[in-house]
Amino acid sequence: MTTPPTTPAPGRSVVDLPKAHLHLHFTGSMRVSTVREMAESHGMRLPRAFTTQWPPQLSGTDERGWFRFQRLYDAARACVRSEADMRRIVREAAEDDAAEGSRWLELQVDPTSYAPFVGGITPAIEIVLDEARAASAATGTQVAVVVAASRMRHPFEARTLARLAARHAGEGAGTVVGFGLSNDERRGLTSEFAPAFRIAAQAGLASVPHAGELLGADHVHVALDHLLPDRLGHGVRSAEDPAVLRRVVDEQVTLEVCPASNVALGVYPTLSDVPLRQLLDAGARVALGADDPLLFGSRLADQYTSARLDQGMDDAALAQLARGSVEGSLAPTAVKRELLEQVDAWLEGPGSLPV
Structure with missing residues (x-):
């Protein structure tokens, strides 16, 4: 186990630090209060992990531990049963990111689970995109979408989702900007999903699959080799x-590092053991992400606070992480330029007590 670093002196507010958020799942982005209200409105019973024992105690180091994580995720997802529910999730994700200094959000969604309630996967993704445009205008945080296939389903379904994503490919808020692959990376053969990623790439979408959390290097x-990623979840x-x-x-593959997720799922014993400094020292571009705040109990700003307190990073290092998030994002060039200037201004400004 690594020795915890010396805690640095208080610095600038991590909430005020302009940043991009590149790793946030649709269902997992929900506030716990929201999933409780949705469950009540639909007459559904939630596990105690979402009521009296939140946040849940999790582990993903073995099949049993991952099953519990997946069961809780599925319970939350089952509460999303209408267009209004879907729009609420997008809007609240944008509001929460805006409150934490995120100016560009790429929200990852698999529309398959919500399709039965809104008439199919096409209406499902169109609802998310429409609300992403409205939320962008309302909050000032621009929201784009990554369509993600699941390793738990047949690779043919991934191709269907890739074609759907391709039809909505674009640049800027309210468009699909990338194609991903999520869920337990110990399931399925990665090579069998390569045709879906080729479909997405032909439409100009970035490749942003998950890899390298539950399985190793x-x-x-x-x-x-097989998915030619621009980023790795x-x-x-x-x-x-x-x-x-x-x-x-x-x-030049950006790594979407989610420290709280890594610890909650048992990949590393403590936040100070996440090899964030090792990755940065090697020259990797890193973007911090919250992954599933509903399950892990921490949001984006908490990951920056952890970098400061658990990794001993000063404001210059935090600014480097913010720059990595912007540079690794799929935001338009003009948006990136503006955000990078704002990061520089944050670092050049007067220090203050952290938030």
Whole structure:
């Protein structure tokens, strides 16, 4: 276990630090109060992990632990049963990100689960995109969408979702900007999803699959070979193999590191053990993400606070992480330029007590 670093002196507010948020799941973005209200409105009973024992105690290190995580996620997802529910999730995700200094959000969604309640996968993604445009205008945080297939389903379904994503591909808020692959990375063969990613790439969508959290650096290598990622969801375990980490750096793959998720799922014992500094020192571009705040009990600003308190990072290092999030985002060039200027202004401004 690594030795916890010395806590740095108080610095600028991490909430005021302009940043992009590149790893946030649709259902997992929900406030716990929202899932409770949705369950009540639909006459559904929630597990105690969402009522009296929140946030839940989780582990993903074995099949049993992952099953509990997935069961809780499915319970929350089952509460989303209408267009109004879907719009509320998008709007609240934008509001919460705006409150934490996120100026660009890429919300990841698999429309399959919500399709039965709104007339199919096409209406489902159109609802999300329409509300993303409205929420962007209302909050000032621009919301784009990543369509994600699931490893738990047949690769043919991934191709269907890739074609759907391609039809809505665009640039800027309220468009689909990337194609992902989520869920338990120990399931399915990564190579079998490559045709779906080729469909997405032909439409100009970025490749943003999950890899390198529950499985090690060898799976990062496999994902790099078969899915040609622009970013990796997590990818944190590339630190375990210098050759793989060099490849991540050389191929300019952004790593969406989610420290709270890593610890909650048992990948690392403590927040100070997440190899964030090792990745940065190797030259990797890192974007911090909250992953599933509903399940892990922490949001985006908490990840920056952890970098400061658990990793001993000063304001310059936090600004580097914010720049990594912007540079690794799929935001239009003009938006990136403006956000990077705002990050520089944050760092050049007077220090204040952290938030």
